Amino acid sequence: MPARKRLNSFGFVFRPMKRTGKQVWESLIVGKPNTVLYPYHKLNLPPTYRGKHTLDFKKCIGCANCVQICPNDCMWMEKIEDPELGKIERPGIDMGRCLFCGLCVEVCPTVALHETVEFELASSDRGKIKFSAKELRDDSYADKVVEERQKRAVPVLDLGKCTGCEKCAGECPEMCIAMMPVESVGKLKPEIALPKCTACEKCVVACPEKALTMKDMYESYFEMPEPKFILKNCTGCNACAKACPADAIYMMEMPGTERILKDGKKSKPKKRAVFVLEKCVGCGKCFRACKFQSIEMPGVKK
Amino acid sequence: MNLFTFSYGIIHWLVDLINHLWYWLGDVLPWQFGDFFDAVGEFAASDGHITVMAILVEVLIIVIIALVNVLNFIWIDRKFMGRMFDFYGPYYVGYRIGGWLQNLADGIKLFVKEIITPAKADKLGFLLGPIIFVGSSFLALSTIPLGRDFGISTNASGAGVPGSALIAFAFFAIAPFSILICGWSSNNKYTLIGGLRSAAQMMSYEIPMLLTVASVFLMAGSFNFMEIVDAQHDVWFAIPLFLGFVIFLICLVAEVEIQPFDLPEAEAELVEGWTTEYCGMRFGLFMMTSYLRGYIGGALATALFLGGWHGPALIPDPIWFLIKAYIVFVIIEWMRWSVPRVRVDQLLNIGWKRLMPLAMLNLLIAASLKTLGWF
Numbered sequence: 001m002p003a004r005k006r007l008n009s010f011g012f013v014f015r016p017m018k019r020t021g022k023q024v025w026e027s028l029i030v031g032k033p034n035t036v037l038y039p040y041h042k043l044n045l046p047p048t049y050r051g052k053h054t055l056d057f058k059k060c061i062g063c064a065n066c067v068q069i070c071p072n073d074c075m076w077m078e079k080i081e082d083p084e085l086g087k088i089e090r091p092g093i094d095m096g097r098c099l100f101c102g103l104c105v106e107v108c109p110t111v112a113l114h115e116t117v118e119f120e121l122a123s124s125d126r127g128k129i130k131f132s133a134k135e136l137r138d139d140s141y142a143d144k145v146v147e148e149r150q151k152r153a154v155p156v157l158d159l160g161k162c163t164g165c166e167k168c169a170g171e172c173p174e175m176c177i178a179m180m181p182v183e184s185v186g187k188l189k190p191e192i193a194l195p196k197c198t199a200c201e202k203c204v205v206a207c208p209e210k211a212l213t214m215k216d217m218y219e220s221y222f223e224m225p226e227p228k229f230i231l232k233n234c235t236g237c238n239a240c241a242k243a244c245p246a247d248a249i250y251m252m253e254m255p256g257t258e259r260i261l262k263d264g265k266k267s268k269p270k271k272r273a274v275f276v277l278e279k280c281v282g283c284g285k286c287f288r289a290c291k292f293q294s295i296e297m298p299g300v301k302k
Numbered sequence: 303m304n305l306f307t308f309s310y311g312i313i314h315w316l317v318d319l320i321n322h323l324w325y326w327l328g329d330v331l332p333w334q335f336g337d338f339f340d341a342v343g344e345f346a347a348s349d350g351h352i353t354v355m356a357i358l359v360e361v362l363i364i365v366i367i368a369l370v371n372v373l374n375f376i377w378i379d380r381k382f383m384g385r386m387f388d389f390y391g392p393y394y395v396g397y398r399i400g401g402w403l404q405n406l407a408d409g410i411k412l413f414v415k416e417i418i419t420p421a422k423a424d425k426l427g428f429l430l431g432p433i434i435f436v437g438s439s440f441l442a443l444s445t446i447p448l449g450r451d452f453g454i455s456t457n458a459s460g461a462g463v464p465g466s467a468l469i470a471f472a473f474f475a476i477a478p479f480s481i482l483i484c485g486w487s488s489n490n491k492y493t494l495i496g497g498l499r500s501a502a503q504m505m506s507y508e509i510p511m512l513l514t515v516a517s518v519f520l521m522a523g524s525f526n527f528m529e530i531v532d533a534q535h536d537v538w539f540a541i542p543l544f545l546g547f548v549i550f551l552i553c554l555v556a557e558v559e560i561q562p563f564d565l566p567e568a569e570a571e572l573v574e575g576w577t578t579e580y581c582g583m584r585f586g587l588f589m590m591t592s593y594l595r596g597y598i599g600g601a602l603a604t605a606l607f608l609g610g611w612h613g614p615a616l617i618p619d620p621i622w623f624l625i626k627a628y629i630v631f632v633i634i635e636w637m638r639w640s641v642p643r644v645r646v647d648q649l650l651n652i653g654w655k656r657l658m659p660l661a662m663l664n665l666l667i668a669a670s671l672k673t674l675g676w677f
Contacts, residue, residue, distance in 0.1 A: 009652075009656070013637065016640035016641055017640045017641070020386045020636065020639060020640040023385070023387070023388060024382070024385050024386050026388075027386075027388050028385040033384070033385060033389050033390050034388045034389070035389040035390060037390060
C-alpha cells in the first residue's frame with residue numbers, strides 16, 4: 001500500500017470542503033438528495049419487485065399449481081360463483097406466511113398470477129393480510145407487465161371436433177404432426193411435436209372442422225409431470241374430464257363395448273379418457289379425481 | 303432620513319396623538335388634577351423623552367431584524383448541512399417554504415419544556431450565565447450599522463458612535479466568561495471541562511483576531527464603523543489585507559464556537575459541554591444566541607473587510623450588508639460541516655504559532671500600505 005500523501009494545513013481544510021461542496025452541488029443544484037421521504041415520496045421500484053400478488057381471473061384456469069408449489073403452504077383454492085365466469089376455483093394468499101419466493105408466479109402455466117410492486121402490506125389485524133381471491137383480482141394487470149417468459153403460438157387441438165382426417169398431418173411442412181391411433185377407440189388423433197413446430201399456421205388453415213386453433217403458450221420453468229393412463233382400470237366415469245382445468249381430457253366412446261340390456265336394446269358404449277398432452281399443465285387434478293387408479297402421475301402427491 | 307430620525311418622527315407623532323387625548327382627559331376630569339396632567343404631558347413631549355423612546359424603537363427594529371436573520375441562519379444551516387450529507391433537512395413544518403417554520407416549531411417545543419436546575423448547582427451563577435451570554439451578544443449587535451442610515455449607532459447627525467467597533471468587539475468577547483460561569487455553576491464535570499476549555503480557547507484566538515482588526519483600524523484611521531466602511535468605498539480591505547481576512551475568518555469561527563473550534567460544546571466528547579445541564583428554553587436561548595453570534599460575526603466581517611453596504615445602487619444598502627453577511631455565514635457553515643474538531647493543544651498551536659505571527663505580518667502590511675500613502 002503506498003504511503004498516503006501528506007497534507008498541509010490547507011489541505012486539511014480545503015479537501016473536505018471540496019468534497020462536501022461537490023455533494024451540495026449534486027444534491028441541491030443538479031439533483032435531489034439520496035434519501036426518500038417515505039410516506040410522501042416513494043421509490044420507483046423495479047417491475048420485477050416481489051410484492052403483493054394480483055390475479056387475472058380471466059387468464060387463470062384454476063389448476064392449483066401455485067397451491068401445490070407454495071413452500072410455506074400459504075395459498076388455498078376458493079370456490080367462487082362469478083357472474084361472468086360461472087363456477088370457478090381461484091387461489092387466495094395469506095401474506096402473513098408468504099415468503100415472496102415467487103414460485104407461484106413462475107409455475108403459473110397461463111401467467112395469470114403476478115407479483116406487483118406494492119409492498120405496504122402491514123396491518124394491525126392479522127386477518128387483513130389474508131387476501132381472498134376476490135381481493136387479489138385485477139384483470140388488467142397481467143397485460144401491462146412485460147413477461148420474461150417466452151411466449152409462442154402453438155396449434156392446440158380440440159379433440160371433440162377432430163374427425164381424424166389427417167389433413168393437418170399432410171399439410172405440416174416440418175412433419176411434426178403424426179396421426180396416432182387411440183387405443184381401443186379406432187380413431188386417429190394428431191399429436192403435435194411442439195419442439196419442431198414453427199407456428200406456420202398451415203395446419204390451422206387446413207383443418208376442415210376448425211379443431212385446431214393457434215394459442216399463446218408460455219414456456220415453463222418447471223418440468224411438468226404428465227399423466228399416465230391405464231386403460232384397464234378406466235370406467236369412463238368422466239371425473240377426470242370434469243376435474244381438468246385445461247380441458248385436455250376428452251371422453252371418447254369405445255365401439256364394440258356395448259352391452260345388451262334386459263329389454264334387448266343396446267346400451268351406450270363404454271367411454272375412456274383421451275389426453276391431449278399439449279394442453280396439459282401438469283396439475284395432477286385428474287390423478288386426484290380418479291378413484292380407480294386409472295391415472296398415474298409420478299412426482300405428484302395424491 | 304436615517305433610522306433615528308425615522309423613529310424620532312414616529313414617537314413624536316405618537317406622543318402628539320396621545321397628548322391630545324391626555325389633555326382632553328385633564329379637561330374632563332375635576333380641576334384639581336389639571337397640574338399633574340400638564341406636567342406629564344410636557345414631560346412626554348420633551349426632547350429627551352422622545353429621544354430615549356426613539357432609541358428604544360431603533361433597538362426594537364434592529365433586534366427584530368437580527369432575530370429574523372437568526373431564524374434564517376438556523377434554517378440555512380440545517381438545510382445546507384442536510385444537503386451536504388445527502389438528506390433533505392427540515393421539510394415538513396412549512397412544507398411550501400422549504401421547512402422554514404421548523405425553527406419556530408422547535409422554539410415552541412422548547413418553551414413548553416420544564417426548566418430544571420440541578421440540586422447542587424450554584425443557583426445564582428446558573429441563572430446569571432445565560433443572561434450574560436445572551437445579553438452581551440445582543441449588546442454586540444448594538445453598534446453595528448446595517449447601512450449608512452440604518453443602525454442603532456446612528457444619531458441625528460448620522461455620524462455614528464465614535465469607537466463603535468471597539469465596543470462591538472468588547473461585548474463580543476464577554477461570552478467566554480459567561481460560559482465559564484455556566485460551566486462552573488452547573489456542578490458537572492462535563493460543563494466544567496467545557497467552561498475551562500472556553501477560557502483556554504479564548505486566549506488563543508482573541509489576540510490574533512484583535513491584531514487583524516487593529517490593521518483594519520490602521521487602514522481606516524478610525525474606530526467608527528461608519529468611517530471604516532466609508533474608507534472601503536473604492537477597494538474592500540479584504541483585497542489588500544487578504545491574509546488578515548483569512549485570519550479574521552478563522553478567529554471568527556473560534557469566537558462563535560462552531561466547528562472546527564467548538565471545543566467548549568464538543569458533542570462527541572463532552573455531551574454538549576457547558577450546556578449539558580441546561581434544558582428547555584434556556585438551551586433554546588443558547589442555541590439561538592450561538593446563531594446570533596454567527597450573524598454578528600458575519601456582520602463584523604462584512605463591515606471590516608467586505609466593504610459593508612457598498613455595492614451597486616440597484617439593491618438598498620441594508621440588503622447589500624445582509625447579503626454579504628449571509629455569504630460569510632454560509633462559508634463558515636460550509637467549513638463547519640466539512641472539517642473535524644481540533645484538539646485543545648492543536649487549537650493553542652494554531653492560535654499562538656501560526657495565526658499570531660501571520661497577524662503580526664498582516665499588521666506590518668497594513669502599516670506599510672498606510673505609510674506608502676496608498677490608503
